[in-house]
Structure formats: C-alpha cells, structure tokens
Amino acid sequence: xSKDDFILKADGIHxxxxxxxxxxxxxxxxxLAVKKGEFVAIVGASGSGKSTLLHILGALDKPNKxxxxxxGRDLSRHSGSELNRFRNKMVGFVFQFYxxxxxxxxxxxxxxxVMVGKSVVGWFACRRWAKSRARGLLGQLGLSExxxxxxxxxxxGERQRxxxxxxxxxxxxxxxADEPTGNLDSETGNGILEILEELNRLGQTIVMVTHDESIAxxxxxxxTLVDGKIEHKSIRA
Amino acid sequence: xxxxxxxxxxxxxxRITHFAVLAxxxxxxxxxxxxxxxxxxxxxxxxxxxxxxGDCVVGTESLVGFAYYEEFVNILEEQKDFVEGVSPVxxxxxxxxxxxxxxxxxxxxxxxxxxxxxxxxxxGKTLNYHKGDVSKTFEPAYDPNLLGxxxxxxxxxxxxxxxxxxxxADGEYFYESSPTPAGYSISCFPLTSRGALSKAGAGLVSxxxxxxxxxxxxxxxxxxxxxxxxxxxxxxxxxxxxxSVKRASAVHxxxxxxxxxxxxxxxxxxxxxxxxxxxxxxxQAYLLDTVTVQNWKDYRRSSIAPMEKEQTVMAVMFAxxxxxxxxxxxxxxxxxxxxxxxxxxxxxxxxxxxxxxxxLFSGFAFLVGLLGSxxxxxxxxxxxxxxxxxxxxxxxxxxxxxxxxxxxxIGDIPNQVNLKVLGVIVLSAIVACLVGALxxxxxxxxxxxxxxxxxxxx
Numbered sequence: 001x002s003k004d005d006f007i008l009k010a011d012g013i014h015x016x017x018x019x020x021x022x023x024x025x026x027x028x029x030x031x032l033a034v035k036k037g038e039f040v041a042i043v044g045a046s047g048s049g050k051s052t053l054l055h056i057l058g059a060l061d062k063p064n065k066x067x068x069x070x071x072g073r074d075l076s077r078h079s080g081s082e083l084n085r086f087r088n089k090m091v092g093f094v095f096q097f098y099x100x101x102x103x104x105x106x107x108x109x110x111x112x113x114v115m116v117g118k119s120v121v122g123w124f125a126c127r128r129w130a131k132s133r134a135r136g137l138l139g140q141l142g143l144s145e146x147x148x149x150x151x152x153x154x155x156x157g158e159r160q161r162x163x164x165x166x167x168x169x170x171x172x173x174x175x176x177a178d179e180p181t182g183n184l185d186s187e188t189g190n191g192i193l194e195i196l197e198e199l200n201r202l203g204q205t206i207v208m209v210t211h212d213e214s215i216a217x218x219x220x221x222x223x224t225l226v227d228g229k230i231e232h233k234s235i236r237a
Numbered sequence: 238x239x240x241x242x243x244x245x246x247x248x249x250x251x252r253i254t255h256f257a258v259l260a261x262x263x264x265x266x267x268x269x270x271x272x273x274x275x276x277x278x279x280x281x282x283x284x285x286x287x288x289x290x291g292d293c294v295v296g297t298e299s300l301v302g303f304a305y306y307e308e309f310v311n312i313l314e315e316q317k318d319f320v321e322g323v324s325p326v327x328x329x330x331x332x333x334x335x336x337x338x339x340x341x342x343x344x345x346x347x348x349x350x351x352x353x354x355x356x357x358x359x360x361g362k363t364l365n366y367h368k369g370d371v372s373k374t375f376e377p378a379y380d381p382n383l384l385g386x387x388x389x390x391x392x393x394x395x396x397x398x399x400x401x402x403x404x405x406a407d408g409e410y411f412y413e414s415s416p417t418p419a420g421y422s423i424s425c426f427p428l429t430s431r432g433a434l435s436k437a438g439a440g441l442v443s444x445x446x447x448x449x450x451x452x453x454x455x456x457x458x459x460x461x462x463x464x465x466x467x468x469x470x471x472x473x474x475x476x477x478x479x480x481s482v483k484r485a486s487a488v489h490x491x492x493x494x495x496x497x498x499x500x501x502x503x504x505x506x507x508x509x510x511x512x513x514x515x516x517x518x519x520x521q522a523y524l525l526d527t528v529t530v531q532n533w534k535d536y537r538r539s540s541i542a543p544m545e546k547e548q549t550v551m552a553v554m555f556a557x558x559x560x561x562x563x564x565x566x567x568x569x570x571x572x573x574x575x576x577x578x579x580x581x582x583x584x585x586x587x588x589x590x591x592x593x594x595x596x597l598f599s600g601f602a603f604l605v606g607l608l609g610s611x612x613x614x615x616x617x618x619x620x621x622x623x624x625x626x627x628x629x630x631x632x633x634x635x636x637x638x639x640x641x642x643x644x645x646x647i648g649d650i651p652n653q654v655n656l657k658v659l660g661v662i663v664l665s666a667i668v669a670c671l672v673g674a675l676x677x678x679x680x681x682x683x684x685x686x687x688x689x690x691x692x693x694x695x
Contacts, residue, residue, distance in 0.1 A: 060586055060686045081590060088588025099583045099690065103246035113587045115239040123238040166587070 006069075007173060007205050008034040008057060013066035015052055026052050027063070028228035034174075034207055039200040041219030042209045048225045050209045051178055057207060058091045058176045059083050071173070088117045092167025096179035098159040100151035100166070107147040110134040110165040117170065130169075137165040141195065157188035164195060168204075175199065177208040181215055193218045239584075240593060244600035247573070254605060257569040257670075261609025262616065264562045265666050268555050269617030272658055274624075277651020279548050283534075285456040286541060288359030290533040291324070293502050295509055296487025297527040300329055301432050302478050304521035306485040309512050313490060316508070319501055321491040322356035324349065327472040328486040329425055333465060335396045336420035336446070342396055345464045346423065348472020351375065357491040360466075363453040365390075365402070365412050375468045377450040379418045385450030386421060387466035393452065395462065396421070402452055409648075410454065419449040423465070427477025430484065430521050435477040443475045456647075459540070482521050498532050506530040559669050566602065566673025574598065574677040581681050582689030591682040598678035599671055606670030610663040621652040 015027040026049040034040050044050040055061040057068060059075050068075045070090065078086060087093075092113075100109045111134040115123055123130075138144055141161040151159055160180060167175055177196065181189030197218060200206050208219060216222045224231050248254055297303050306325050313323045327348030334341045351374035355361030361371040364387065366378060375385035390410060393401025400417040402410040424444040427435040434441055447467060455461055470479070478484035492501040513525045534541060574581075581594055589597075620627075628650060631637040640647055 055687050058586075084588045084590045086588075087586060093586045095586075095690065099579065099586070101243070101580055101583060103243065103250050108242070112239060115242070116584070116588050116593075118238065120238050120241070 005035050006033045007036045007038075007071055008032075008207070009067075009069045010053075010057060011067045011069075013053065013056060013063045013068065015049070015056065015061070015063050026228055027056075029066070030225070030228070030230055032057075032223060032230065034205060036173075036205055037200070037203050039196070039206045039218075039220040040208070041216035041222045042207065042225055043213060043216045043222055044211065044225035046211060049228050050211075050225050053225065054176050054178050054207065054209045058093060058174075059086055060093075085117075088113055089170050090172055091174045091176055092170070092172040094160070094163050094167050094175065094177040094180045096182040098151070098156075098163045098183075100159055100162055102151055104150075105147065106143060106149050106151065106154070106162050107131065107134050107138065109151065109162055110137055110169055112166060113169045134165065134169060137168055138162075141165050155188070156184050157191060160184060160188075160192050161195065164192070164199075168199070173205060175204055175206045177206060179210055180208065181212075182210070189215070239589070240597040240600050243580075243597055244604060247577070247601050248604045248608075251573060251576075253569055253572055254601075257566055257605045258609040258612065260565040260569075261562055261606060261666055261670060262613035264558050264669075265610045265613025265662060266617045266620070268558060268662050269614060269654075269659065270620055270624075271551060272555065272662065273617070273621055273654050274651055275548050275551050276655060276658060277653055278647065279544050281456075281647070281651055282544050283541060286537040287533050288362070289455050289457060289460060290536055291322075291357040291489040292492045292498060293490040293505050293530065293532055294487050294536045295490065295505060295528060295530050296326070296328075296485075296536075297524075297529070299432075299524075299527050300476070300486075301428050301430060301524065302327070302476070302484035302486045303524040303528050304430065304482045304484050305512075305516055305519065305525070306488055307483065308516075309509070310488055312508055312512060313488070313505070316504070319493050319496045319504060321493050322353065323491075324353040324357040324489045325469065325485040326354070326487045326489055327467075327469060327476055327478060329472070329476045331465070331475070332424045332442075333396060334422045334424075335398055336422060338397050340397050344392065344395075346425070346467055346472055346475075347464055348467050348469040348476075350469045351466075354489070357489045359455075360453065363455050364451045365454070366416055366451045374466075375450055377418070377448045378415045380448070383448040384445070384468065384471065386423070386447035387451045387453050388421075388449060389461040389464040390452045390454040391458075391462040392465060393419075393449070398449075412452070416449050416451060420446050421449065421465070422446050423467070423475065425475040425477075427475065429477065430480070430482070430524060443477070445471060445475060447471075457540070484521075484524070498534075502530060502532045559665055562666065562669045563673040566605065566670045567676060569605075570598065570602065570674045570677040573601075574681045578681070578684065578689045581684060582686045585686035586690070594682040595678045598674055598681060602670040602674030602678075603667060605674075606667035607663075609670070610666035613666070614659060614663060618654060621654060624652050625649045 010030060010032040013027050013030040016023050016025040030053055042050045042053060052061065056063050070086070101112070104112065111130045114126065114130040118126060135147060138147055141164060143158060143161055146154060146158060151162065154162065180196070181192050184192065193215060196206055196208065210216050295309065310323050310325055313320050329346055331344060331346045332341050333344050349360070351360065351371045355371045361368060364371065364374060367374045374387060377383050377385045390402055398419055400413060402412045404410050422444055424442045426441060427443050429435045453466060473479045473483065490505060509530050516522050516525060584594065628639055639650060
C-alpha cells in the first residue's frame with residue numbers, strides 16, 4: 001500500500017484539557033490512518049476521547065502534540081484561511097445534535113456551505129447550480145417535500161438527514177460523523193446508517209464516532225479508543 | 238452572501254432585536270427633537286444678534302467714545318468693493334422719566350441715524366409704525382414736529398406706560414393702531430474726552446424730552462427691555478460727544494453679500510490700523526487706543542456664549558444618551574450572541590472565518606442602528622412638524638407651555654430640521670450600534686467551534 005492511499009493520517013496525537021486545577025489527558029498518543037473510500041468507526045466509552053479525536057481530525061480543534069496529515073499535508077502548517085477552506089471544502093461534519101440553523105429553511109441549510117465558500121458575486125454566479133444540487137441531495141435523502149420547512153418543523157431523523165445533505169453539499173473528500181445516530185431511535189438511526197453505508201459504497205470516505213458497538217459494526221473498520229489510546233482495530237469481514 | 242442573509246434573518250426573527258431597535262429609535266427621537274429645538278433657538282438667537290449689530294463693529298466700551306469717527310466712516314464708505322453700509326452710533330446710559338410719572342429708570346440709549354442704521358442692521362424691520370419709511374422713525378405720528386424716540390418693545394411698560402404694547406401668552410404683541418402720545422425726559426451725564434463731567438458746576442446733567450414715536454422689537458430680551466433709540470445728533474449732544482472734535486461710541490458696518498465675515502473684518506482692521514497711525518499725532522488720538530475691531534459674534538460674545546455653552550452642555554448630555562445606546566446594544570447583543578453560540582460553532586465548522594463572524598454580527602448591528610435611527614428620525618420629524626400645534630393644544634387645554642412666552646423672547650418653537658444634523662445623528666446611532674456590538678462580536682469570533690458547539694463528551 002502506498003502512502004498516497006491514506007487520505008488522513010494522525011501520528012502521536014496528544015490532547016489534554018484543564019478542568020479547574022486538574023489537567024485531564026484525553027488523548028495519549030493516538031495513531032490513525034484512514035484510506036480513501038474507507039468507512040472507519042471509532043468506538044469508545046463516554047469520555048474516552050473519541051469526539052476530541054474527531055474534532056482534531058476535522059481541524060475543529062488542535063492537538064497539543066502530534067501531526068494530522070490530510071492528503072499528505074500537515075494541518076498544523078495551514079494558515080487560518082486555509083483551515084477555513086479545508087473545513088468548507090474538504091470535510092463535512094455530521095453532529096449528534098444535527099446543528100442546523102433555525103433561521104434558515106431546510107434547503108438554505110443544505111446549500112449554506114456553498115454560500116459560505118463564495119463571495120457575493122461568486123454566489124450569484126453559482127446560486128442556481130447550488131440550489132439545484134441542494135434539491136438533488138434532499139431528493140436523495142427523501143426530503144424533497146421538506147425543502148421549505150424550518151428545521152424545528154422536522155423530526156430528529158429528518159434533521160439528521162438535512163445535516164448529512166449539508167455535509168455533502170461541497171462534495172467533501174472526508175465525512176466526519178460524531179454519534180450521528182446518538183439522538184435517534186433505533187429505526188431512524190438505522191435509516192441514517194443505511195445512508196452512510198450507501199455513501200461509502202459510492203466512494204465516500206467516512207470516519208464515524210460512536211459508543212455503540214452494534215452501530216460500529218456497520219463500518220468497514222472499527223477502531224477502539226480506550227483511555228486515550230487506540231487499543232484495538234478490527235476489520236469487518 | 239451568507240452574512241447578509243443571516244444578518245437579515247437574525248434581525249427579523251429575534252424578538253429581542255425589536256427592543257434594541259426601539260431603544261435606538263427612542264434615543265434618536267430624543268436627540269433629533271432636542272437638538273433641532275436647541276439648534277433652532279441658538280441659530281435664531283444668533284441671527285437676532287447679527288441683525289442687531291450688523292457684520293462688524295469698530296468701537297469702544299468707554300463711555301467717552303472715540304474721536305475722528307467721521308473720517309473713518311468716510312474711509313469705509315469709499316471701500317465700495319466690500320462695504321455695503323456704515324452707521325456711526327452713540328451708546329450710553331441715561332435716566333428716563335415718563336412725563337407725569339415720578340418713576341425714573343436707568344436705561345441704555347443708542348443714538349442712530351435710522352436710515353443708515355437700517356442699511357447696516359435689521360433695525361428697520363424691528364419697528365412697528367415706521368417699517369415702510371424708516372427715515373421718519375423719530376417723527377411721532379401724532380406730531381411730526383416733536384423730537385421722537387424709539388423704545389424697546391418692553392421699555393414702555395417698564396416706564397409705567399399702560400398704553401405700551403403688551404405681550405400675550407402666545408408671545409404676540411398687541412399694538413395700538415398709532416403710537417399714543419407720551420413724553421420721556423432723558424438725562425445723561427455728558428463727559429469730556431478725558432472722561433470728566435463736562436458740565437461740572439452747571440447742573441451736571443443734560444436733559445431733553447423726547448416723544449414716543451415707535452417701538453423696536455429685536456427679539457433680544459435684554460435689548461427690548463432696556464434700550465431707547467434716539468436721534469444720533471441728540472444722543473451725541475446729551476453725552477457730551479458733540480465738541481469741536483466730535484466723538485462716537487462705535488461704527489457698525491455691513492459687508493457686501495459675497496464678502497466673508499473674517500476677510501471683511503481683517504480688511505477693516507487693517508484700515509483701522511493705518512487710520513490710527515495716521516492720527517497718532519492728533520489731539521485726541523489717545524482715544525483711539527481703546528477701539529477694537531470685532532465681528533458681530535465677538536462683539537455679542539457675552540450674550541451668545543451662555544447660549545452656546547447651553548448647547549454644548551446639551552450636546553454632552555446627549556453624548557451620554559449615545560453611550561447609553563451603546564450599552565443597550567451591547568447588552569442586547571450579548572444576549573443575542575450567547576443565544577447564537579451554537580450557530581457560531583456551526584458556521585465555523587463549515588468554514589466561516591473569525592472575520593466572517595465579526596462581519597455577520599456587525600451587519601446585524603448595522604441593521605439595528607439603521608432601522609432604529611430611521612424610525613427615531615421619522616418619529617422626531619413628525620413630532621417636530623407638529624410641535625407647535627401640540628404646544629398650542631397643551632396650552633389650550635392644560636395651560637402648559639414649554640417656554641413661557643411672557644418671559645422668553647421666542648415665538649414658535651424652532652422646528653426647522655437641519656439635514657446635516659440629522660445625518661450626524663443617524664451616523665452616530667449606527668456607529669453606537671456597531672461599537673455596542675463590537676465586543677460581543679469579537680468574543681463570538683474568537684470562540685472555538687468546539688466550545689461553541691458545547692461538545693462536552695470527551
């Protein structure tokens with residue numbers, strides 16, 4: 001396997017937080033490599049540091065020590081504007097609590113990343129394409145009828161599908177999902193996992209964080225995080 | 238583009254925003270109304286002083302006056318390029334007694350040539366009976382052969398003349414159709430050029446009886462309450478300034494319309510310096526040392542300054558209103574942004590920069606400031622348009638007046654809005670909102686996405 005096959009590589013990631021006078025070491029030297037087109041599940045108990053790791057991988061947070069490379073480029077060497085561009089174009093986030101903007105409609109929430117990535121003139125030049133792509137994504141996610149609704153008018157599962165649509169809007173190379181089913185009932189959660197599986201089948205690289213082993217089983221590879229370290233790796237047969 | 242869209246959505250959807258808009262609108266309303274009224278009052282007061290004085294005054298505060306004024310008047314009248322008119326004036330104090338009354342009042346007298354003085358100042362327009370023919374100002378209608386005097390509009394009452402014009406609660410004066418005959422005995426202490434009593438040992442005072450021919454309403458309370466205009470020659474004689482070298486107290490000057498005040502005054506000052514040097518060896522040249530050349534603003538500084546000070550105090554007070562607005566907006570934005578911390582995290586997670594967050598909330602603050610100031614401006618404008626009718630109504634129903642017209646020399650409440658002032662107020666309101674939103678916006682921009690998304694599961 002050549003090193004170019006890895007879309008994401010984390011080496012010796014350390015992260016600690018201050019909690020009052022105490023210093024809590026969350027990650028204690030995590031190594032992780034994700035290949036293009038892979039579906040990786042990071043499993044661990046609550047407090048094991050899996051969400052922290054996901055945020056570091058997506059450049060939402062910075063490690064105290066260690067290197068994260070995306071397509072061979074060290075993220076710590078990115079400038080502020082390059083990191084913003086990275087978050088806008090290269091990765092898509094799906095959060096446990098959906099995190100949609102209540103002031104925007106479902107359709108607007110989905111095409112928001114395109115709007116963020118463009119200037120006023122740029123947006124006017126591509127807005128038809130963006131709206132059309134957003135409608136297409138909503139169609140694929142079974143939300144065509146909900147385009148004009150506001151997020152608070154949707155069910156939990158529908159909101160998470162909107163969040164997935166938003167994450168996919170800029171065709172990111174990496175999809176990061178933080179407990180995407182954690183706030184949903186099992187049936188709805190299963191629907192979301194099916195969507196993620198389908199996306200992966202179409203070539204989308206996905207890193208998902210979950211505390212639920214059964215959900216992790218749906219991924220191609222499972223990484224177990226225990227006490228801030230990768231303890232166990234398994235590959236689905 | 239997302240900044241514009243989100244700023245508008247936050248602006249429209251957040252109810253707390255409406256309170257911020259209301260706070261800004263109220264502040265703008267108050268400032269517009271009070272500043273317009275104050276600016277109007279000060280402007281009106283300045284204009285009345287300008288009308289009373291003319292553009293420039295060459296004169297002395299000394300009761301002795303200064304000599305050779307006629308020559309200087311001639312020099313000024315030759316300056317056709319910038320001088321419109323010149324009027325020599327005698328100013329002094331006198332004891333005045335209305336004939337048939339025991340009452341004596343110490344008043345100011347001003348000796349003028351009415352036609353000349355009207356060309357230089359607004360004197361002609363202040364008269365009641367001689368507006369159309371100023372040359373006959375000192376000819377009482379009831380007997381043109383008598384020597385007339387013009388009383389400040391409130392002087393007659395002060396001297397106990399019940400037939401004098403009376404001011405009603407609306408600030409209007411009611412005049413008789415023609416001046417009622419009344420004689421006033423005016424006594425002055427004539428002074429020599431050295432300031433000594435010129436009639437020492439011969440009764441000391443010069444007294445002459447003048448007859449009421451007209452009233453002058455300058456709109457300046459002190460002038461209307463204490464000034465009596467007399468024919469120039471007679472005032473000069475009463476004050477002892479009619480010796481072999483005649484003297485005057487001041488020369489009032491009006492410049493041509495295209496001449497700037499400062500430039501005109503500088504030219505007059507230069508002429509005066511040359512004149513003074515030329516007269517240096519003359520017998521009464523020492524009197525010229527006390528003479529100053531002043532523009533009307535400096536000449537009336539003692540009257541205008543308190544009013545301007547009041548305006549400055551008001552401006553400072555309203556600066557505090559502005560600061561209050563900043564704090565209101567700051568508090569409102571802190572509340573809004575603390576509610577929106579999740580949105581900030583979401584936006585950052587999809588690539589919005591810190592500057593983008595700042596711009597988004599600044600745009601939001603701009604909308605609050607713009608709408609608030611527009612609402613306040615419109616409300617203030619409408620209120621100002623109706624302010625006199627409102628005051629009339631209040632007076633009619635509750636006998637309430639903002640300014641008691643029997644005391645204050647104003648008519649209508651000034652309500653002419655100054656577009657420049659309005660522009661400054663709107664701009665200040667918007668800046669206040671931006672300043673108020675700055676700190677919360679900065680805080681929002683500097684927050685990390687992980688913190689704002691409140692991801693607490695490690």
